[in-house]
């Protein structure tokens with residue numbers, strides 16, 4: 001489309017651009033695509049990573065000259081002075097700013113069929129595999145529409161290969177028993193059982209004192225190992241969850257793209273997005289750094305979950321988690337998702353965390369349409385910025401407004417009202 005060419009020219013016309021990007025996988029992959037493209041055209045772009053843009057953050061960003069904003073910014077473009085925004089989030093406010101390239105405004109469904117990384121790859125006509133990694137990060141599968149076109153292009157260019165294998169985490173650089181603890185609950189609770197189980201297959205678990213990983217097994221060992229693991233998974237009814245089609249991208253043919261996406265996501269959330277950017281640009285050294293960051297992120301996540309389990313409150317129509325001061329705003333969303341998803345009952349869960357005096361509120365539900373309820377609250381109070389989809393969404397509000405916010409939320413969730421937001 002002509003519009004992508006127009007934005008290609010726009011970003012190439014900048015002298016010393018600053019790339020401002022969202023800190024998740026899609027934001028990082030978008031940044032990598034634009035960064036790589038600008039480097040190839042002799043520019044030296046700066047990079048700035050943000051957790052999000054809300055009206056409190058606009059002030060610190062608006063005076064940066066020659067901004068290219070990726071995977072955030074649609075709703076603030078008019079206050080961001082000449083910023084070029086490439087995004088796929090649904091615009092909450094009507095705008096006809098010529099510097100906004102938003103999927104929804106050019107007839108592409110940005111929630112399902114393209115990520116910001118996909119938009120960036122169409123602008124630069126490059127990096128189709130990185131675009132797919134962005135879509136995986138935003139959980140846009142099965143691939144539809146533009147994502148499917150990008151995947152086909154990446155396969156044609158031999159940037160992505162598809163094969164069948166374990167879909168689990170930890171095939172690269174994690175001991176076999178650790179990898180199995182991600183698959184089987186009994187092994188998660190008792191790692192010694194996992195070690196015994198692998199011993200029973202006559203597979204050597206250490207080489208020169210170092211634990212071996214799945215990728216280092218020879219074909220015979222792999223066959224034996226898979227036979228046992230797949231049988232166990234079949235007995236437990238989780239075979240399709242752990243085995244099937246996987247995607248791998250150049251030059252990381254020993255790690256699947258789902259896992260790569262988790263690693264990249266962790267780099268951003270731990271304040272090391274540059275490692276993620278170098279990683280998706282294909283620097284092999286960055287992979288080991290990324291894995292170490294991912295391990296640290298997993299530790300943060302388990303201590304946040306521990307805190308959450310001890311502190312959740314079952315209120316009338318929802319589960320409440322106040323993580324202020326204990327759970328980082330980069331983690332509250334995933335913690336809320338995990339706890340809400342683990343409950344066998346239908347539930348709505350609300351988690352809150354704090355950045356300075358701004359609160360991040362995460363809402364998850366399998367009863368009400370979260371996006372619909374958020375839109376309704378936002379339409380009544382434009383100072384509480386929010387957005388979401390059917391099952392997940394959230395708000396950014398000033399801390400002083402918390403009591404008022406809870407009142408509004410409880411009213412929306414009350415017996416009389418919540419029927420209008422059913423999924």
Ligand SMILES: [Mn+2]
Pocket residue numbers: 026027071088115116138
């Ligand atoms: Mn995105």
